Amino acid sequence: DVKVTQSSRYLVKRTGEKVFLECVQDMDHENMFWYRQDPGLGLRLIYFSYDVKMKEKGDIPEGYSVSREKKERFSLILESASTNQTSMYLCASSLPGTGKFSGNTIYFGEGSWLTVV
Amino acid sequence: RKEVEQDPGPFNVPEGATVAFNCTYSNSASQSFFWYRQDCRKEPKLLMSVYSSGNEDGRFTAQLNRASQYISLLIRDSKLSDSATYLCVVNGGGGSYIPTFGRGTSLIVHP
Secondary structure, three states, rough: OOOOOOOEEEEEOOOOOEEEEEEEOOOOOEEEEEEEOOOOEEEEEEEEEEOOOEEEEEOOOOEEEEEEEOOOOEEEEOOOOOHHEEEEEEEHHHHHHOOOOOHOOOOOOOOEEEEEE | OOOOOOOOOOOEEHHHHHHEEEEEOOOOOOEEEEEEOOOOOOOEEEEEEEOOOOOOOEEEEEEEEEOEEEEEEEOOOOHHOEEEEEEEEOOOOOOOOOOOOOOOOOOEEEO
């Protein structure tokens, strides 16, 4: 069965701390994504990666960075956490390709709830 | 103009009712379409893909209208367990593989 695992489900961090959110998928997917979801704002794309060591900015990359050293792992880094980064963070993965809906189905992890105090 | 738009609702319906949601998209080159379901404080999960010819899965029917650039989801005989937020997802077009999500439509089914 398809599996995207976010190891940290609930975190409380202090302002200014460096935060790592880890995501691992076991489906050999090329594409991986990090979103945050806030009430009334829907899902917003932070960063995505279409291959190992490749990354591209999404809609709200400010204050975040990512790392993809291995195909199965995509990490989100908050260099200096701030209170406005309190949110639910969702990792996702999908196969590549365009025009083939079966290849574009996106699978989500269970989410990481981050509170910055 | 938002790329993918949905009525946020909530749609408040009694058990057994039929309810329909629409979702409009702006990129005419979009290639694939999905409906996801998200329960409160959970991750979105794939409900169904939307094919050009329409797609039916039990009580759920999804349709695509390319000319008017919208997709729809019809739920028949609503159950209490159908209460959730339904997200429209549009993918592809112009060489992009990045899915675009609507903000979701909230459905509340009451006894």
